[in-house]
Amino acid sequence: MEGVDHLADERKKAEFNVEAMKIVWAGSQHNLEVSNRISKLVADDPAFRKDDRTMLPRKELFKNTLRKAAYAWKRINELRLSEEEASKLRFYVDETAYTDLHWGMFIPAIKGQGTDEQQRKWLPLAYKMQIIGCYAQTELGHGSNVQGLETTATFDPHTDEFVIHSPTLTSSKWWPGGLGKVSTHAVTYARLIIDGKDHGVHGFIVQLRSLEDHRPLPGITVGDIGMKFGNGAYNTMDNGVLRFDHVRIPRNQMLMKVSQVTREGKYKQSDVPRQLVYGTMVYVRQRIVADASCYLSRAVCIATRYSAVRRQFGSQNGGPETQVIDYKTQQSRLFPLLASAYAFRFVGEWLEWLYTDVMQRLQANDFSTLPEAHACTAGLKSLTTSVTADGIEECRKLCGGHGYLCTSGLPELFAVYVPACTYEGDNIVLLLQVARFLMKTVSQIGTGKQPVGTIAYMGRIEHLMQCRCNVQRGFAELSADLVEAAVAHCQLIVVSKFIEKLQQDIPGEGVKQQLEALCGIYYLSLLHKHQGDFLATSYLTPKQSALANDQLRALYSKVRPNAIALVDAFNYSDHFLSSILGRYDGNVYPKLYEAAWKDPLNESVVPDGYHEYVRPLLKQQLHTARL
Ligand SMILES: CCCCCCCCCCCCCCCCCCCCCCCC(=O)SCCNC(=O)CCNC(=O)[C@H](O)C(C)(C)COP(=O)(O)OP(=O)(O)OC[C@H]1O[C@@H](n2cnc3c(N)ncnc32)[C@H](O)[C@@H]1OP(=O)(O)O
Numbered sequence: 161m162e163g164v165d166h167l168a169d170e171r172k173k174a175e176f177n178v179e180a181m182k183i184v185w186a187g188s189q190h191n192l193e194v195s196n197r198i199s200k201l202v203a204d205d206p207a208f209r210k211d212d213r214t215m216l217p218r219k220e221l222f223k224n225t226l227r228k229a230a231y232a233w234k235r236i237n238e239l240r241l242s243e244e245e246a247s248k249l250r251f252y253v254d255e256t257a258y259t260d261l262h263w264g265m266f267i268p269a270i271k272g273q274g275t276d277e278q279q280r281k282w283l284p285l286a287y288k289m290q291i292i293g294c295y296a297q298t299e300l301g302h303g304s305n306v307q308g309l310e311t312t313a314t315f316d317p318h319t320d321e322f323v324i325h326s327p328t329l330t331s332s333k334w335w336p337g338g339l340g341k342v343s344t345h346a347v348t349y350a351r352l353i354i355d356g357k358d359h360g361v362h363g364f365i366v367q368l369r370s371l372e373d374h375r376p377l378p379g380i381t382v383g384d385i386g387m388k389f390g391n392g393a394y395n396t397m398d399n400g401v402l403r404f405d406h407v408r409i410p411r412n413q414m415l416m417k418v419s420q421v422t423r424e425g426k427y428k429q430s431d432v433p434r435q436l437v438y439g440t441m442v443y444v445r446q447r448i449v450a451d452a453s454c455y456l457s458r459a460v461c462i463a464t465r466y467s468a469v470r471r472q473f474g475s476q477n478g479g480p481e482t483q484v485i486d487y488k489t490q491q492s493r494l495f496p497l498l499a500s501a502y503a504f505r506f507v508g509e510w511l512e513w514l515y516t517d518v519m520q521r522l523q524a525n526d527f528s529t530l531p532e533a534h535a536c537t538a539g540l541k542s543l544t545t546s547v548t549a550d551g552i553e554e555c556r557k558l559c560g561g562h563g564y565l566c567t568s569g570l571p572e573l574f575a576v577y578v579p580a581c582t583y584e585g586d587n588i589v590l591l592l593q594v595a596r597f598l599m600k601t602v603s604q605i606g607t608g609k610q611p612v613g614t615i616a617y618m619g620r621i622e623h624l625m626q627c628r629c630n631v632q633r634g635f636a637e638l639s640a641d642l643v644e645a646a647v648a649h650c651q652l653i654v655v656s657k658f659i660e661k662l663q664q665d666i667p668g669e670g671v672k673q674q675l676e677a678l679c680g681i682y683y684l685s686l687l688h689k690h691q692g693d694f695l696a697t698s699y700l701t702p703k704q705s706a707l708a709n710d711q712l713r714a715l716y717s718k719v720r721p722n723a724i725a726l727v728d729a730f731n732y733s734d735h736f737l738s739s740i741l742g743r744y745d746g747n748v749y750p751k752l753y754e755a756a757w758k759d760p761l762n763e764s765v766v767p768d769g770y771h772e773y774v775r776p777l778l779k780q781q782l783h784t785a786r787l
């Protein structure tokens with residue numbers, strides 16, 4: 161029934177002020193106001209339609225994304241949107257595009273690694289989109305091992321140029337988003353060679369295509385790497401392949417904030433750590449953590465609303481069947497994900513703060529917190545993306561058969577999100593970086609150095625103080641266990657940031673109580689999952705473990721009447737969710753039925769191909785039957 165809110169009774173059960181929770185989720189009243197305004201702007205504009213995305217063939221899909229990106233840019237300029245508003249617009253348009261890499265990596269790479277002079281030259285062009293850039297680091301043969309990259313940038317002192325070259329097939333750049341068909345420029349990572357000496361990997365600004373006719377410049381071979389997983393999803397992006405055949409660029413196109421090459425061909429290192437060459441990755445990892453809660457909350461919103469609509473079994477005396485959300489098994493799968501969405505929101509806010517703090521320190525030549533920032537961004541990127549990707553898939557299963565339909569929104573959401581476990585650092589490789597940081601900390605505790613920040617707790621663990629260890633010895637052999645330790649460390653950060661959030665003043669009737677319940681669900685469900693470890697190490701007795709499980713179940717019951725309101729607080733419009741199962745009004749069945757008839761396959765009663773492939777079979781059977 162159109163216009164009826166099938167979830168109205170659920171909404172009446174809420175024991176807290178949903179509008180106040182929306183502010184907590186958005187981060188501030190101001191953020192909420194901007195979100196509401198921009199979300200409506202996008203939803204009301206047919207140019208941002210996306211319900212046909214999973215049905216479009218690749219070329220059409222890609223062209224459509226180009227159209228949307230150009231239109232979005234036009235609207236940003238016409239409406240004079242601020243950076244904050246433009247970034248919200250991108251969020252609500254909800255389509256991966258070359259623009260993500262231009263704004264999200266190309267510009268930050270120039271800002272972070274370019275000198276003031278380089279920034280003055282390139283940033284105005286990039287800000288006006290008079291050039292379009294990508295981030296070309298990964299190669300066919302190496303992604304994780306950045307030091308293993310093969311592309312070379314050889315200094316030619318006679319012409320004051322670098323010669324960029326791809327010496328092998330495996331040195332072909334492979335994967336950079338926006339590279340395949342759109343970018344005019346790339347921040348390209350290559351080994352700097354001067355006078356035969358290899359100075360390791362550095363960033364260079366290289367023009368790829370003509371600004372007149374978009375054709376590749378001489379010596380450049382460039383194209384798209386082909387279809388990726390899922391319909392729609394990441395196929396709106398032109399991930400590309402690129403080869404250089406002795407391409408010459410002026411010396412001043414090496415990004416020279418961290419190290420410089422003089423006119424005479426002398427290599428000079430600034431006073432800043434070399435790791436700043438990796439700075440763009442730290443920035444993007446931090447953004448990916450902030451995004452994880454958006455993707456997870458979206459899937460959880462769909463699964464929660466649908467679980468309240470869907471009924472199976474349990475009818476008494478002809479009455480209605482049980483809402484599947486009332487099954488404890490459904491709750492034990494769904495509510496920890498709901499709690500994780502909130503937990504990731506708060507840890508994302510904190511990580512943004514940490515990143516800003518590190519950047520301010522770097523300005524003042526204080527590099528002391530860089531290793532911790534690297535460990536936190538790498539570890540939390542790994543943890544939040546793994547849980548989110550698995551969580552989206554779990555939400556699909558929580559929706560039963562209908563979750564498998566594209567119109568549920570979940571298959572495309574999974575397909576577009578799952579590469580986050582790989583890009584910007586494979587999640588296991590990143591956890592190994594955290595493990596290395598933890599082992600280094602342990603080795604320093606032994607020497608009396610007190611750990612601070614997110615590792616301060618390690619200084620309070622008695623047996624770690626006695627530990628005398630060397631970072632490398634046994635590291636590879638024990639790496640699988642060390643990765644588990646790294647995950648546990650990251651979980652601890654998430655839990656402590658959730659608890660810190662609860663210590664703040666949180667206005668709104670019942671809001672804090674709901675967040676306390678969710679926080680409890682978050683850490684108790686982790687404890688339940690890992691109770692074997694806690695019991696094996698005697699951190700918990702079997703009795704305590706059982707009590708924790710009782711408490712967890714009690715919290716599920718506490719959250720149950722508030723579940724719909726807790727997902728309403730994410731404030732997602734139906735346009736943004738793009739899911740029949742997750743509709744705000746819960747009017748699922750008529751809309752599923754209606755949507756089925758809109759499928760292109762239903763445009764004709766007799767399908768294309770019937771006369772060639774089906775009728776001959778049937779005729780043959782008739783013939784055989786007659787025999
Ligand atoms: C249609 C809509 C249109 C709308 C238009 C609207 C316009 C407005 C829109 C605005 C939109 C903005 C959107 C932005 C969103 C951004 C989305 C971006 C999407 C991302 C796509 C993905 C991109 C990529 O994948 S890029 C490639 C990433 N590659 C990697 O991550 C590689 C992973 N490998 C590594 O990081 C390293 O190699 C590593 C760390 C594994 C090992 O390195 P290495 O071997 O060199 O070092 P080590 O010897 O191990 O370590 C040396 C030392 O350094 C420390 N260290 C390592 N890394 C870092 C670091 N990053 N920072 C600091 N320190 C680091 C390491 O710990 C060691 O320290 P020790 O003290 O020596 O132990």
Ligand SMILES: Cc1cc2nc3c(=O)[nH]c(=O)nc-3n(C[C@H](O)[C@H](O)[C@H](O)COP(=O)(O)OP(=O)(O)OC[C@H]3O[C@@H](n4cnc5c(N)ncnc54)[C@H](O)[C@@H]3O)c2cc1C
Pocket residue numbers: 261295296297298301302303304305334335336337394399579582583584585586587588589592
């Ligand atoms: C959708 C998408 C977009 C991308 N966009 C860009 C982009 O814009 N620009 C760009 O430069 N790159 C981009 N990439 C590339 C991406 O950054 C790399 O794929 C990523 O860093 C992983 O590296 P890899 O592919 O070399 O994986 P590999 O390192 O080959 O990983 C393969 C397996 O080996 C394991 N492994 C590797 N090393 C170790 C180790 N030391 N110890 C234990 N196990 C290990 C991994 O855990 C994994 O299981 C993108 C990738 C994808 C999928």
